Amino acid sequence: MLKNIFIIIFFVFSTSIVSQNISAEVQYSCSVHNNPFANELANKKKMDTTAQHIKDAHKKFIELAVPISYTLKFNTTASSFEKNRTMTNDANSGFNITEAMGATGIIYTNLVTHLRVNTLKSEGGTLIIKGDINDTKWKLTKIAKQIGNQQCFKATTEYKYMAGKNGDQLIVQPVTAWYTLDIPVGFGPAGYGNLPGLIINLEIGDIIYQMTDLKLNTKEDTVIKTPKLKGRIITEDQYNGF
Numbered sequence: 516m517l518k519n520i521f522i523i524i525f526f527v528f529s530t531s532i533v534s535q536n537i538s539a540e541v542q543y544s545c546s547v548h549n550n551p552f553a554n555e556l557a558n559k560k561k562m563d564t565t566a567q568h569i570k571d572a573h574k575k576f577i578e579l580a581v582p583i584s585y586t587l588k589f590n591t592t593a594s595s596f597e598k599n600r601t602m603t604n605d606a607n608s609g610f611n612i613t614e615a616m617g618a619t620g621i622i623y624t625n626l627v628t629h630l631r632v633n634t635l636k637s638e639g640g641t642l643i644i645k646g647d648i649n650d651t652k653w654k655l656t657k658i659a660k661q662i663g664n665q666q667c668f669k670a671t672t673e674y675k676y677m678a679g680k681n682g683d684q685l686i687v688q689p690v691t692a693w694y695t696l697d698i699p700v701g702f703g704p705a706g707y708g709n710l711p712g713l714i715i716n717l718e719i720g721d722i723i724y725q726m727t728d729l730k731l732n733t734k735e736d737t738v739i740k741t742p743k744l745k746g747r748i749i750t751e752d753q754y755n756g757f
Contacts, residue, residue: 537738538590541713542599542728543704545617546582546719583617585724587704593739594702596622616722622706624648631706632742633750640747641692645752648701648709653692655710660693662715663726666679667693670710674719677756686718 521683596618620635625647633644651672658669692703694712703714704724717724751755 536591536623536734536736538732538735539575539588539698540730540732541587541589541702541726543585543724543728544582544706545585545589545722545724546553547580548718548723583620584727587702587706588735588737588739589700589702590739591700592627593623593625593741594708595739596704596706598625618705620644623739624702624706624708624711625741626701628751632744634742643742643744643746643748644751645744645748646706646751648700648706650708650751651707653659653710658749662693665693665695665697665715667715668712669693675755675757680725682756689718690718690720698731 554560566742583601585596586599587594588594589595597620598618602721620633623634624630625632629647629648629649631648633646635642635644653670656669656671660667670692672692674688674690676686678684678686690707692707692710692714692715694703694710696712696720698713699711699712700713703710704717705719707714707717707719714724715726
């Protein structure tokens with residue numbers, strides 16, 4: 516019942532948005548809100564040597580987990596999401612764990628074709644990861660909270676991938692999205708979306724994306740280019756090791 520209500524609301528607001536020809540540019544800050552050493556430290560308090568080692572690793576982890584920023588651009592049907600370019604200096608020239616754990620490449624989504632494409636470019640060539648936004652199965656809840664000026668609702672799903680030395684270890688990360696019906700477009704950071712409203716906060720395991728700025732434009736439509744599928748093309752399941 517709740518899901519049907521949200522679908523009706525989404526349809527009504529989406530119709531309004533299309534008539535306004537709205538587009539936007541959204542800034543997100545990406546940070547690590549947990550670290551893999553915390554549980555080990557809690558479990559090994561009695562082992563002084565090991566505990567100190569874990570403390571040092573925890574401190575180093577925090578030093579290396581520097582927040583980074585992304586830009587989401589969207590119009591009524593499509594969006595693109597990518598990391599903002601920054602000037603390199605001595606302060607940010609080192610390894611950044613957040614950058615290693617956050618989204619990479621340019622992620623394109625389309626609400627009409629349901630296409631999701633992540634374009635990764637490297638010296639070895641271009642990797643195209645194709646998926647379908649409908650493959651993300653959201654669970655809508657009645658839980659709501661205020662985030663800044665936005666009334667947000669909670670939705671959850673899971674991100675699964677294979678890891679381990681032999682690629683035989685299934686990793687399941689909880690994904691939590693807080694979206695607002697005040698901006699009823701099905702977009703969000705890191706390729707997530709297809710919800711009744713814009714995602715304001717997104718948690719994927721230990722990574723969190725938080726909206727920091729929003730610029731709405733109702734006068735002209737932002738052009739979102741459909742990616743050229745030139746390069747090595749694989750599915751999201753193949754990329755995740757399935």
